[in-house]
Amino acid sequence: MAKLGKDWGPLHPPVAAAEATDKLAKTDLSRERQLELYSYMKLNRMVEERLGNLYRQGKVVGGLYSSRGQEATSVGSAYALAPQDVMGPLIRNLGAMLVRGVKPREVMMQYMAKSDSPTGGKDGNTHFGDLKRGLVAPISMLGALIPVMAGVALAGRMQGRDLVALTYIGDGGTSTGDFHEGLNLAAVLHVPFVLIAENNGWAYSTPTSRQMRIKNIAIRAAAYGIPGEIVDGNDVLAVYETTKRAVERARSGGGPTLIEAKTFRMKGHAEHDDAGYVPKEQFEEWRTKDPIDRFERHLLGKGLASEEELRAIVAKIDAQLNEEVDFALASPMPPPERALEGVYEPSEPWEVSS
Ligand SMILES: Cc1ncc(C[n+]2csc(CCOP(=O)(O)OP(=O)(O)O)c2C)c(N)n1
Ligand SMILES: [Mg+2]
Structure with missing residues (x-):
């Protein structure tokens, strides 16, 4: 009989780092659009850095979950989505929200639970959506957005709208029932749906090898009869091109795709977690594959931008964020009465029939 206890079988090595190369995927994106990608990635990182400072000053009311x-x-x-498409980000997909037009000040006010934040101070995280910007609010229950977004794709088709639905899931989240049920549903209904599985090797302190026997999450797609692709998640051009292909396939009636992005988070689960359980060598290894550094080297190496131009982009974001932080800090906290607003549908007092 198999020994229980610590005998879990062989460990497969943690997610293999993307190849140690600066050669990024081929793209037809213009220089301007590549610089826009660069700006969004920088904005993503710099907003999180500002939030980290606000957290240390005790201004952020809850946890802070970095990407x-x-x-x-x-x-x-x-960036691969069209304006009419609908996306359901997870709380770490700040970059995706920024691309969809969410303003840094909305995110900052949300984390500080300010009165004018998208949820009026009722939530201290990015649990907000905006259907006008094609954004469905993140849900904390891992996997739960998958059936919801499969439903969005189905609704779009039933309404004759040309929309593709896209959402995200972590490696840990792929072990939930909702992942399997949602993806199977999307596959059987053959709806225009794209799921990005961000495999960063860890689900909180659980390494991927301790929660699944497979090395590549993308192979799960075969179980649902849909295409599964693996992409270097630290190469923004590869992610863009792979997602674009999947989105085009979905839009032209080709059904859903599962994309596994191999990546790594250079932080613990949240700001309060020092990630002591992650071997230092993993951080060292992935530091050399930083997606922004790699993209900078690509832009400079291909002559698409000069150092001055990149510095100017960063300086512009920095100045913008100074304003955004000041605005968010100066905005008021909600009045206590607000706590009861929007909780119950206003109604006449119930009449109890005799
Ligand atoms: C259904 C469900 N189970 C457990 C949790 C608690 N939880 C929140 S985040 C997390 C780890 C998530 O890991 P992963 O899916 O790999 O995402 P990552 O944080 O690495 O991006 C867990 C277990 C949850 N939110 N929902
Ligand atoms: Mg993970």
Whole structure:
């Protein structure tokens, strides 16, 4: 009989880092659009850095969940969507929200639970959506957005709208029932749906090898009869091109795709977690594959931008964020009465029939 306890079988090595190369995927994106991708990735990182400072000053009311190191996955995938498409980000997909037009001040006010934040101070995280910007609010229950977004894709088709629905899931989240049920539903209904599985090797302190026997999450697609692709999640051009192909396939009636982005988060689960359980070598290894540094080297190496131009982009974002932080800090906290607003549908007092 198999020994229980610590005998879990062989460990497969943690997610293999993207190839140590600066050669990024081929793209037809113009220089201007590549610089726009760069700006969004920088904005993603710099907003999180500002939020980190606000957290240390005690201004952020809840937890802070960083996506440092994963910006290329959020930004590259969101950039592949058309305006009429609908996206359901997770709380770490700040970059995707920024691409969809969310303003840094909205995010900052949300984290500080300010009165004018998107949820009016009722939530201290990015749990807000905006259907006008094609954004369905993140849900904390991992996997739960998958059936919801499969439903969005189905609704779009039933209404004769030309929309593709896209959402995200972490490696840990792929072990939920909702992942399997949602993806199977999307596949059987053959709806225009794209799922990005961000495999960063860890689900909180659980390494991927301790929660699944497979090395590549993308192979799960075969179980639903849909295409599964693996992409270097730290190459923004690869993420963009792969997502674009999947989105085009979905739009032209080809059904859903599962894309596994291999990446790594250069932070713990949240700001309060020092990630002591992650071997230092993993951080060292992935530091050399930083998606923003790699993209900078690509832009400079291909002569698409000069150092001065990149510095000017960063300086512009920095100045913008100074204003955004000041605005968010100066905005008021909600009045206590607000706590009861919007909780119950206003109604006449119930009449109890005798
Ligand atoms: C259904 C469900 N189970 C457990 C949790 C608690 N939880 C929140 S985040 C997390 C780890 C998520 O890991 P992963 O899906 O790999 O995403 P990552 O944080 O690495 O992006 C867990 C277990 C949850 N939110 N929902
Ligand atoms: Mg993970």
